[in-house]
Amino acid sequence: MAPSASHLVDELLEEIFLRLPTPAALARASTTSPRFRRIITDRSFLRRFRKLHPPPLLGFADERAGFHPAEAPHSSAPLARALADTADFTYSFVPKPSNDHSWRPCNVRDGRVLLESSRYGTFRELAVCDPLSRRYVLLPPMPEHMSVQEQRPWEFRSILAPIAEEDEDETSFKVICFADYETKLDVFVFSSVTRQWCIAASPSWISLGADRPWGLRVVFGGSRGFSCFDYVRGCFYSASPWKDRLLVLDTRTMEISTVNDRTGYHMQLRWLPGQAEGVSARDNGLGRLRPAQVRSLPAIVVGREGALEMFSLVGDHSPNGSFHLYHTAQDTNSESPKEWQLENIIQLPGQYDYFTLGAAEGFLFLGATSEDQLDIDEDSPVWLSKTDWDVDYFSLDVKTSELAKVCRRRREFFHYEDVYWYFGFPPSLSKPSI
Template sequence: MTPTARHLVDEILEEIFLRLPTPAALARASTASPRFRRIITERAFLRRFLALHPPPLLGFAAGVGGFYPAQDPHPSAPLARAIVDAADFTYSFVPKAKSWFGHWHPCDARDGRLLLEASYRFDLETIPSHAVCDPLSRRYVVLPAIPEETTIPQERLFEFRSILAPIAEDEDETSFKVIFMANYKSKLLTYVFSSVTLQWCVAASISWGSLGTADPYLARPLCNNLHSFFYWDADWRGKLFVLDTCRREFYIANFAAGNHRQLLNKRGHGMIRSSIAVGTDRALEMFSLIGDYGSDALYGLYHTTQQNDGESFNEWQLKNVAALPRGCLYDTVGATEGFMVLRGYQEPHHGLPGNRDVEDLFSLDLKTSELTKVCRVAPQDPTRRVCSYFGFPPSLSKPSL
């Protein structure tokens, strides 16, 4: 066969493989012959396949050395079991952090990578150490400390949050960026670490006074991980503080206006929290978990959309309500890749037995409003934070670092 003919056959095979319905089917095809595997595991092909078939939710990384795989009858359960056998979620391959506490725990996940933090056990006001790792390939990068001269040592650090930034289309797939937000008494500092420069830089800084408040306690981080936006809310002022991590700019959106204000004031209901804001061309969508504290204990996820009038973002309209099954009390955990993650647990109610020792994690498809139970978790997990882990089967996964 001539090189031209061989190349043409490879292109035809690529088109066939792109039409396979699931990553599991693709993994099975890759085992049929060395040629199939070579084509399927090429990064260019996997990028095309990923655009058509988003990677499945395989489970949740949590705590120190914890991973909760998807369980039957979830469709990802077989792949999740393979991931558990192949990956190291104890992070034993990452050098011990330079703190007396020393244990790594996941704080964010994206593209098969995990962002790890290690902080002093009883000093949550100290900037933590960071590392990025791929638990499948066991590759890692330990990040340098944030330069002390860029911090505000004379002020108290009230809160911090670390996230993995999305990879831009023109960036190399092996590169990554980490965003660290430090909530000081006087201002909000945002740092960015680039795997290209291997350095931290101050990407954005704004005083709380400029955001309309003098009290950093009143600004609470919301879930992010979609479209490169990060959000804080200030319920007492009805505002959202928004950081566009691509433009490295802050702006303010009205939180309690129009139909959204009516939702907040709905009689007999209480807002558990507004858990995700999605930025699309600087317009926002929000998914708010609302609980009915009446005898039925009903929960619903209210989808409100903010309307852009060209000047400001002041009108919210109710788009959809996803009713949640009865029998559980719910809380939000996070959101990413088009899914909301909810925690549900049984609570004694009107004489009915309950069990707070049983917690289930659910995923809600934000497009279809389909709620799916993923797994049962240990409620005693001290971090109470879980990171949604998406990926391909081990046979298709390329090292991400």
């Protein structure tokens, strides 16, 4: 049976809408007529549009249950303000965890926020929510035969898995948890489809050719445990557990591996100020204390096919010191030894003391405190925890090297920052993610 004229017109309109330059333009088109809105808000159309026009960065959620929208003159400022006015980033719609503790975010992806109980403990209560639609799922406790073992994990880290390209159900999700034991690394996965936990991997540290990582016990030694994961082409990468290698989780096979960080140009890069062998101003004898002076972790970014690309922040945290981003890459297709090569060096604007946050969706994220703020000598009687700082957040477009200020927040002194970037469409075009 031949398609109706109305159906053909809808298909033609879809092709026209796909060519609109931005999500904001698409949102404006959707208000023109009921027919336009029906076509534009269809999940299958939005999926096609998203492949051509990735959702823009709208701001950052923080560990204290708040949202910091992109501010003018950032191009996403109007959409970010609409999100901030509509969504609930206090998570008041999610029932409180047991013992009346509060929730705090520990990961954000695809419009979802992963929450964990603020109660200290190894296996914390978890929930996944959508702040825009105010929907949530309380995750069941991990079965005892998985969580109760001879060893007690040193650290437990939870992240959201990205939506698979072939996954038609955009309301389903997976949570991946890493448990750092004395002799092994366990990877647990929760599926919203089965509503069950499973052990996806359990390699020993010896099988990975590494000693057990230092973890959070020695945060000032230049390692932050499993505190930062970057996602690139189906794999999570973390430069956090060790100084000399990356931890890699392939989400397609759930295999764990490592990548050597000490080859080629990295042999000299890691000795530069702010890198693994000189992690703080105090270690460098500068006697100057500012937020986030512990090691700024390298970030793995989406680059060219067949290469693993990384940005490393170099700077000595001295007054009015200079900061640079070193862009390095490793050819993953070559049969020859895979050595890190220097691609580019980017000088960052002055008058700031920078630190890295992570990378996602083709962007590198940085935080910074301006030089005109309070300087604290390490012998000062001032309690660091009682000082307040204005922190500016920046995004660097990996392809163009364009640096853009996203927003500013005021907060107390901190050793390292936990904020979570939020990408999304305008609220009027956002479907529930749960």
